[in-house]
Amino acid sequence: MDLSISLIDASILVVYMLAMVALGVWVGRDQKDLSGYLLGGRDLPWWAILGSIVATETSTATFLSVPGIAFAAGGDMRFLQLALGFLLGRVIVAIVLVPLYCRGKIFTAYEILQQRFGGASKQCASLLFLITRNLGDGLRLFLAGIALEKVLGIDLHFCIALIGIATILYTFFGGMKAVIWSDCLQLVVYMAGGLLALKILVGFLPGGWAELWEFGNSSGRFQLLDFRWQSTETFSLWTETYTFWSGLIGGAVLTLGTHGTDQMFVQRYLCARSSRDAQRAVIASGVVVFAQFALFLLLGVALAAYYTAVEPQTFEHNDEVFATFIVDHLPIGLVGITLAAVFAAAMSTLSSSLNSSAAAAVSDFYAPWAYPELADDDSQTDHSHKLLSAGRVFTIIFGVLQIAIGMGASYLSRSVVGDALAIAGFTAGILLGVFGLGMFSRSAHQRGALVGMVTGIAVLTAVKFGTSIAWPWFAIIGSLATFASGYLASQFIPSQSPAASSVEKDSRHDEESR
Structure with a gap:
């Protein structure tokens, strides 16, 4: 060597x-359940979470x-x-x-x-x-x-x-x-x-x-x-x-x-x-x-x-x-x-x-x-x-x-x-668009959300490899493409099933009651 x-x-x-x-072996010596293993027992101080x-x-x-x-010629x-x-x-x-x-x-x-749209x-x-x-x-x-x-x-x-x-x-x-x-x-x-x-x-x-x-x-x-x-x-x-x-x-x-x-x-x-x-x-x-x-x-x-x-x-x-x-x-x-x-x-x-x-x-x-x-x-x-x-x-x-x-x-x-x-x-903009769809559109449903995600991926791929747009704009483009296509798809594509519609109505009712 x-x-x-x-x-x-x-x-x-x-x-x-x-x-x-x-350190990992010592800290994990008393792990007993999934909450402790994946979420630290939901009992960690804020400053440790900040550092993480x-x-x-x-x-x-x-x-x-x-x-x-900053080192590069013209850098700042x-x-x-x-x-x-x-x-x-x-x-x-x-x-x-x-x-x-x-x-x-x-x-x-x-x-x-899942609470808003469903398991898919x-x-x-x-x-x-x-x-x-x-x-x-x-x-x-x-x-x-x-x-x-x-x-x-x-x-x-x-x-x-x-x-x-x-x-x-x-x-x-x-x-x-x-x-x-x-x-x-x-x-x-x-x-x-x-x-x-x-x-x-x-x-x-x-x-x-x-x-x-x-x-x-x-x-x-x-x-x-x-x-x-x-x-x-x-x-x-x-x-x-x-x-x-x-x-x-x-x-x-x-x-x-x-x-x-x-x-x-x-x-x-x-x-x-x-x-x-x-x-x-x-x-x-x-x-x-x-x-x-x-x-x-x-x-x-x-x-x-x-x-x-x-x-x-x-x-x-x-x-x-x-x-x-x-x-x-x-x-x-x-x-x-x-x-x-x-x-x-x-x-x-x-x-x-x-x-x-x-x-x-x-x-x-x-x-x-x-x-x-x-x-x-x-x-x-x-x-x-x-x-x-x-x-x-x-x-x-x-x-x-x-x-x-x-x-x-x-x-x-x-x-x-x-x-x-x-x-x-790409994930950031697409997921932000889906979450926005669930939070700001009462008419959106699961099929619309799925269409939005697929469209967001396609649009961002085209932007990345087909244009010279700078990467800080990617999340904006992805979220808008996902939200807009998901919203439009929800207007023209029927909901998946009566059961799915029931889930969506229940979730909206829960949101309103909260």
Whole structure:
């Protein structure tokens, strides 16, 4: 094995992964039922849920790629405009959707769709989540494996399996409690790693902080806001990624989809002790994410200053700059700690993905099929042990699936992987459109909702591969296409059956009575 880093740093990295597994085993030593395994017994503090939300949405790609945005020629801080939209979206999620989820003893976000439309809508939405979530996170596992391969100098497939198996183990034993508490630890690790790297970078600059500020201002890298909205010969609102309008509006709608309807985030709200605690965690996470992105972008400016003034160098890929600096310039020991931060970001996302996928598979598919009588049994006491075992089995299944996807991605080009990740991100707008259909249209029914989801997928695929529209607008387009087509289909297509109509009338009656 030809290590790119010292044996001490490699050991720190391996010990960190083993410590995560040990934490999962210790936290999960008293798991007794499905609620404890998938929802932490619905008794976790709001600040832990806050940490988990932030860590979950931060992957290795975020940790390494966001600095590359500010490092690139012509790069700047305008990415933070998206973070403003993310914060606005979370406020809306907290006010509108969180109380809805915390009202009953549900396990997944898609049970709300069953109450409104019926079982088929719930299962279609859940299946869409499972497919896109595991596809996307399998590809993120591949990207994390590339980073580990460069660091340890060992086979890529082995690196993918190593990260995947470590994540499976602590998620399998610890369940949601292990995921959330390890997320909090990993948030501290990767934020500390980023701050440490920034301090060392500034120390390498001859003029220190003053030189960094001067370089950032003179190169235009500290530009934050871009209020342009009218198209010109050199600018188009719809194709430019980082403007105030695409950031605020697109970022807000994207967050409504991800944090409002994605099981991976909704599951965290269900772990809170109260609806108010869940709301506090959601809103505060937006503030922390803004600060996190500001740190990563400032790192990118510092990297640009360093590789311009101290060690002039060009890079083929901007997202490789930070990783290169870590391996080449940090002292022995600090390299291992900072790399542990990189993989903390990866493992936090992957563990959350496994646990939320297991929750969706058990609650939305396995339990209704194996134990149909549970529909009238909120406690699930009689089958708690069997459902707990099923949850752990599905954790392994989805973990193996993501490892297989990660290994399969090694035979694809990076551009193909990027396109696949974009497809995996379609879920947010489509599910937001379906939830909106259920909340704002009394005439919508299950067949209309299903037509809306299919149409949303088709429209977004056409937009992605047939236009140059910037990705922040995808969630808006997907949600509007899903809502509009679902509404129109509900007007012209008859409801599925008298029984289905009865279910819809009952659900509307329940909504009105509440």
